[in-house]
Amino acid sequence: MRLRGWRGLVWLVAAAEPARDQAIALWQAGRWLSPCWVSPTPPGAPCDGAWLPPAKARTRLGSEHDLVVFDAASPGADLDADAFGALSGTLRAGGLLVLLMPTQDAAPSRYMDRLRQRLSQAAGVVRWPAGMPPQLPELGDVRSRSGRASADPDCLTPDQADAVRRLVGLRRRRPLVLTADRGRGKTAALGIACSRLIAAGQEEIWVTAPRPQAVAALFERLEALRPEGWREGNRFVDAQGGRVEFVAPDELSTRVERSEAGGQGSWLLVDEAAAIPATMLGQWLTAFPRIAFATTVHGYEGSGRGFALRFRERLARVAPDWRELHLATPVRWAEGDPLERLVNDLLLLDAEPVTPLPSIAATSLQTVRWQRSTLAADEAALRELFGLLVQAHYRTTPADLQRLLDEPGLSITTLTDGVHTQAVAVCADEGGFEPGLAERVARGERRLPGHLLAQSLAAHAGSREALMARLRRVQRIAVSPQCRRQGLGRRLLEHEREVAREAGFDLLGASFGAEPGLLAFWQALGFRTVRLGLSRETSTGEHAVMVVAPLGPKGEALTETLVERFQRLLPALLAFELADLDPEVALALLAEGKPPPLSDAERRDIGDVAHGHREPALARPALQGLVRWAAAAGRREGELAWLVAWAFQGRDMAWLAAQSGVKGRRQVMERLRDVVARIHDTCLDRAFPGAGGPVR
Secondary structure (H helix, E strand, O other), rough: OOOOOOOEEEEEEEHHHHHHHHHHHHHHHHHOOEEEEEEOOOOOOOHHHEEEEEEHHHHOOOOOOEEEEEEOOOOOOOOOOHHHHHHOOOEEEEEEEEEEEEOOOOOOOOOHHHHHHHHHHHEEEEEEOOOOOOEEEOOOOOOOOOOOOOOOOOOOHHHHHHHHHHHHHOOOOEEEEEEEEOOHHHHHHHHHHHHHHHOOOEEEEEEOOOOHHHHHHHHHHHHOOOOEEEEEOOOEEEEOOOOOOOOOHHHHHHHOOOOOOOOOOOEEEEEEHHHHHHHHHHHHHHHEEEEEEEOOOOOOOOOOOHHHHHHHHHHHOOOOEEEEEEOOOOOOOOOHHHHHHHHHHHHHHOOOOOOOOOOHHHHHOHHHHHHHHHHHHHHHHHHHHHHHHHHHHOOOOHHHHHHHHOOOEEEEEEEEOOOOOOEEEEEEEEEEEOOHHHHHHHOOOOOOOOOOHHHHHOOOOOHHHHHHHEEEEEEEEEEOOOOOOOOOOHHHHHHHHHHHHHOOOOEEEEEEEHHHHHHHHHHHHEEEEEEEEEOOOOOOOOOEEEEEOOOHHHHHHHHHHHHHHHHHHHHHHHOOOOOOOHHHHHHHHHHHOOOOOHHHHHHHHHHHHHOOOOOOHHHHHHHHHHHHHHHHHHOOOHHHHHHHHHHHHOOOOOHHHHHHHOOOOOOOHHHHHHHHHHHHHHHHHHHHHOOOHHHH
């Protein structure tokens, strides 16, 4: 294997102690330069010094190992799929990944049963039954590692050299998208490019990624190629004065909003872009004239497939001259590596949906409600279904497959053309607790894992009734890209609503990142907002919104109570904690509430602002009422959202001026009066028919 540049998996099946003893014997028999033992508790001598709990797996990203023992056989141990996927990529050529599994699970696990089935059928696996010699796979004739050498002395493959060349030659408003499977050296290519740009006189390069460890290889290459420079935390300073600085995504967006980053002559390199919210990527695309996005296509943190498909649309609109390069040749191991193929199969890292036939009509699709034991045994169907989820959501991870098969209370419904899956909905059952427990959760004395929606409404909205009611939450919904905008998502949700109603549930709900288009989809189906998170979610960069739809009289009463509480609280939140919320989202949320009555005095105040010289701030309550009436009437134009930013969120003059394309307070106030006048003259009269027309 070392001669070929390959890595392998040793599958050791035994009870906990014999499995550990055999793995320790292997540990001691080899001259391993960098071994690692992964388990919830230390394994004992001689491996304690190299012990790593699964939760710390990400800390090893960027490092290399030649032996990784993954203990899923000891009492209390389980296979952490995310850690397994992450650490498999740290093995270098000739390395071994040793997987300890019990002969039989103490608790039934569809996920582990599937792994056993796939491992028993896989080629290239070293099988090591308890107390027996290992059974080595047939690899064929031994031959040395082959592959084309790079003409660039700093690069290991021609692919990597091509990436560096394109990065260094990045042109204004022509973004570059680098895609690669794991182990292709894309992050190192970013570091080599930074080195050459700094040497050529570039003064500053910004770098961002979901976490600093993701760009460890970038800074390693930079330090190796520019030894006269030095590190200062997350910044590299060159002796010539140039610098490369890592900034976390949320901080970078804040700096861009404050005009502290971006602008003329600025560079930005984004690594693992698929794991960063699209709203942030779009913001940076506009702010940085020279920008490159690098992402893993099939990886443990999520798939770049969904990113590539969705982000291409925005790239085409904003920067039609963008370019793409795919890195195919591995750097850390050789092509044909059996471990890469095996891990992709076990964790479904390469799962993709099947393209539907053009002749299939949406109305002919069949609804299928899966038994999860059947799904776990149907590899083709599972791969298609999980591929849809991966493509629809860039943060789908290997652990999501584990939850899909084993998490209690989950249901899976698909739409199929009779052969292939074209849409899927995953739902979870929540609530149904007795009053005493609901009271403790609402007071913050207890937490209930797996009951996201019900617990949040109890703990944050104060609704004990939400925990006592029976809720069904739509965890995920995905539609094949070729079948979107054909009503498949609506059809799935209507089916889930009817099934939940027949099963006696009170509410059907969901939680997702608050984005105008997505919010409009749920609102159109009769769902109403009952909660909004006060801070941005790290996975989406957006505030999490929770919506519900009633399924019966009890659910209707509970929904009305929750909506009324939320709408009463919303203006205060927009003024303080949610002052930076997207104004279009704020407008959509305000539209769900019942607008307050406007007195004659308030209508006169509005008229004075619209057609007189009244200071708008002194008529703010009346103007807030006008906005709510316009929103309730279905108006969604951009200028109304802009007015929301002033009236409810208190956005400063600089922001208001930038958004409206004017300069200075005077021009902002002129535009504000124009907007108020248009809304006043077209909306207020309809809101109060027969009241004698607009008051001026």
